[in-house]
Amino acid sequence: xxxxxxxxxxxxxxxxxxxxxxxxxxxxxxxxxxxxxxxxxxxxxxxxxxxxxxxxxxxxxxxxxxxxxxxxxxxxxxxxxxxxxxxxxxxxxxxxxxxxxxxxxxxxxxxxxxxxxxxxxxxxxxxxxxxxxxxxxxxxxxxxxxxxxxxxxxxxxxxxxxxxxxxxxxxxxxxxxxxxxxxxxxxxxxxxxxxxxxxxxxxxxxxxxxxxxxxxxxxxxxxxxxxxxxxxxxxxxxxxxxxxxxxxxxxxxxxxxxxxxxx
Numbered sequence: 001x002x003x004x005x006x007x008x009x010x011x012x013x014x015x016x017x018x019x020x021x022x023x024x025x026x027x028x029x030x031x032x033x034x035x036x037x038x039x040x041x042x043x044x045x046x047x048x049x050x051x052x053x054x055x056x057x058x059x060x061x062x063x064x065x066x067x068x069x070x071x072x073x074x075x076x077x078x079x080x081x082x083x084x085x086x087x088x089x090x091x092x093x094x095x096x097x098x099x100x101x102x103x104x105x106x107x108x109x110x111x112x113x114x115x116x117x118x119x120x121x122x123x124x125x126x127x128x129x130x131x132x133x134x135x136x137x138x139x140x141x142x143x144x145x146x147x148x149x150x151x152x153x154x155x156x157x158x159x160x161x162x163x164x165x166x167x168x169x170x171x172x173x174x175x176x177x178x179x180x181x182x183x184x185x186x187x188x189x190x191x192x193x194x195x196x197x198x199x200x201x202x203x204x205x206x207x208x209x210x211x212x213x214x215x216x217x218x219x220x221x222x223x224x225x226x227x228x229x230x231x232x233x234x235x236x237x238x239x240x241x242x243x244x245x246x247x248x249x250x251x252x253x254x255x256x257x258x259x260x261x262x263x
Contacts, residue, residue, distance in 0.1 A: 028139045031125075034069040035146045041066065042149070046181060059180040060099050063114065064092055070121040080124050087117040108164050111157045118154040122147050130227050135235035144224055148191075151220065155213045156180075156187035162205050169206035173198050191217040 041062035050058060071088045074081040091113035098106035129143040160183050162169045170177050170186070177183065177199065186199045190213045201207045 028142075030069060030072045030075065031128075031139060031142050031146065034066070034073060035142050035149075037066055037069055038146065038149050038153075042153070042184065055180055056099065060095055063095065067092060067114075067117055067121075070117075070124075073121065074124045077124070077127075080120070080127075084117065084120045084124060087113065087120055091117040104164060108161060111161045111164070115154055115157040115161070118150055118157065122150045122154070125150070130224070134231070136228050136232045140228070144228070148217075148220065151213070151216060152188040152191045153184065155191065155209070155216075156183040158209055159183050159187060159206070162203075162209055166203050166205055169201065169203040171200045171202050187213065190214055193217060 045062075067088045071081070071084045074084045091110070094106065094113050095110045098110040125143045125147045129140050129147065159170070163177065172182070177186075182199070189196060189199075190210050193214050201210045
């Protein structure tokens, strides 16, 4: 009888471990790139004057880069990746159609598809941050920050949709809210419940959305902190149990050895 091919089995285990490590590294690298791009194009570059001459073109290019890097985060999960890829492709196609032929209908569809793609990317990140077992790592913290920033960008699209459907939903003290940066500014001010008062929600739909975002920002932070603390406590407990178990096994082994070596 020929012996089973043990080297082949060991090779399979090594291949699976290598694939798992590669997949985890790629996911973490994509997440780091996505978070860095989001901070760069949403906060750093605008303060340096980039895109001031053509804010619409700048916002479309920035959103394209963010969407591509965000979809890449779901690479290891086939169903979520296909869904995110489909919504992201549709959002980019309609968004650039709205740039070449700017109409209210195309702009409305562009914001709708973009909002759907943002929600899917947020779900992918939440599945890695909150719903996956394991210790608290740098990847989880990066994902939590990315989801919080995605909330701000997503609600900015929701406010723009409300303004397109119900013109005059928001009132600006000076001028009109015709700029992308105005919606992003109002969204993050509402998400963090700062509320400077320079932009006011006038219509009921605008007020409802503003209340929803304020509640989302507060509840997300509360649930996130509670979840991360609980995961860290469970991880410490498992480590403590493992250390006690290994220590007990060592003591039992030492006692058995001493008995065998007795007179």
